[in-house]
Amino acid sequence: MESKDIISSGLLELYVLGLASNEENTNVRRWITQFPEVDKEIAEIQVAMEGYALAQATQPDQSVKKKILDRIVLPSNDKVTSEVSFQKNETAKVYTIPSYYKWAAAASIILLIGSLIINYTYYNKYQSVSANLQVAQNELNKQKEIAAGMSKDMQVVTDKNAMPVVLKGTPHAPDALAKIFWMQNTGEVYVDPTNLPQPAADKQYQLWAIVDGKPVDGGMISIQKGLYKIQKMKSFGKAEAFAITLEKQGGSPTPTMQEMYVIAKIKI
Amino acid sequence: MLQVKKYSEDELVSLLQSKDAQAFNYLYDNYSAALYGVIYKMVEDKELAEDILQEVFVKIWNNFSNYNSTKGRLFTWMLNITRNLSIDTFRSKTYKKQVKIQSFENSVDNFIDSTSGTGQFDSLGIRRHLTRLKNDQKQIIDLAYFSGFTQEEIAKQLSIPLGTVKTRMRTAIMELRKILQV
Numbered sequence: 001m002e003s004k005d006i007i008s009s010g011l012l013e014l015y016v017l018g019l020a021s022n023e024e025n026t027n028v029r030r031w032i033t034q035f036p037e038v039d040k041e042i043a044e045i046q047v048a049m050e051g052y053a054l055a056q057a058t059q060p061d062q063s064v065k066k067k068i069l070d071r072i073v074l075p076s077n078d079k080v081t082s083e084v085s086f087q088k089n090e091t092a093k094v095y096t097i098p099s100y101y102k103w104a105a106a107a108s109i110i111l112l113i114g115s116l117i118i119n120y121t122y123y124n125k126y127q128s129v130s131a132n133l134q135v136a137q138n139e140l141n142k143q144k145e146i147a148a149g150m151s152k153d154m155q156v157v158t159d160k161n162a163m164p165v166v167l168k169g170t171p172h173a174p175d176a177l178a179k180i181f182w183m184q185n186t187g188e189v190y191v192d193p194t195n196l197p198q199p200a201a202d203k204q205y206q207l208w209a210i211v212d213g214k215p216v217d218g219g220m221i222s223i224q225k226g227l228y229k230i231q232k233m234k235s236f237g238k239a240e241a242f243a244i245t246l247e248k249q250g251g252s253p254t255p256t257m258q259e260m261y262v263i264a265k266i267k268i
Numbered sequence: 269m270l271q272v273k274k275y276s277e278d279e280l281v282s283l284l285q286s287k288d289a290q291a292f293n294y295l296y297d298n299y300s301a302a303l304y305g306v307i308y309k310m311v312e313d314k315e316l317a318e319d320i321l322q323e324v325f326v327k328i329w330n331n332f333s334n335y336n337s338t339k340g341r342l343f344t345w346m347l348n349i350t351r352n353l354s355i356d357t358f359r360s361k362t363y364k365k366q367v368k369i370q371s372f373e374n375s376v377d378n379f380i381d382s383t384s385g386t387g388q389f390d391s392l393g394i395r396r397h398l399t400r401l402k403n404d405q406k407q408i409i410d411l412a413y414f415s416g417f418t419q420e421e422i423a424k425q426l427s428i429p430l431g432t433v434k435t436r437m438r439t440a441i442m443e444l445r446k447i448l449q450v
Contacts, residue, residue, distance in 0.1 A: 010438030056305030057391040
């Protein structure tokens, strides 16, 4: 296609306005690299649309700026403390998870080095002692429970009220994964933790639901390697997000942010 | 606090990529009115528009590493984030578009608001220029820019064939460019 035909077609205008199809967008992007006239035309259309947008300019309320500054993490400010605190949210709306990610990542970078050393020593110490014991126990339990367990699992997965939620790995544990089946009729929560890494013997995974911006304990998760077993956790009528952290055996009243393995935001 | 310092776009971009707080303040002070105006025009609800404005700036802050000059103009990049978030919001099922009859007093207040402030642009001047745009040209640009309609929905709204949407848009925006001298 000749560049002057492209320019006079009106397709570039639609592209800038975000109204073109995926195929049209791909073509335009190719033409931008092929024809400098197309590149120039696009820039001029963008400037015109910026001007058009500017005609609507209206000052927002003063209060909005502070709310924004409170939510972003400024590296120099060291807003990170060792206490766990989620963003206080007066109107109980859902905020995008990336803020949690960045917050958790900043916290973990600062504190992780020390705790990593400790964890690694513990892990080594207990790994060899508990591994053999664990394996022996698992084999025994496996044979006993496998039949009953699997049919129960299938019941949860195939329940038409079950809403599957995939909790994805955090920067702390990028390959970790967990699945939740959240019964939309009863609020019951079942977790499939098979893709969480095996924890140290003195550590246990804990589920959290974020309700009204605050973390609420969802129960402790037991990992039995090699056995597909969905566990029933605490029920939640509503939640903005679910997360799993690694705590000491028995759990913690508040989540250890730098030991967050997986998280998922609930899309409404 | 009066921001005397002015940044060039390159300076601003590289400072924002290194998460500079002062640069972010400058960005907010100079662009929030423009972005808020677009949001408000689209959702017509003050509280909701304020919430979306928050999301926009937090998203700009968090995603700034994704932006560089090969992605195009900074303001256009921010406008796209703004329009997309606004469209997503009023398409989500929790949003009910409240039809507000803009009273004459309201529009006068907005008019006054936008002429004050620290903006580096003159929206009053632009609005005067835009009165030279023909009504049906303004209408199709508004449908494309603020309503979140697809090409098909615009064609339906204006009772014109789909192919005509492209050519009419071209004519309207060319006229706009003439007026704004772009």
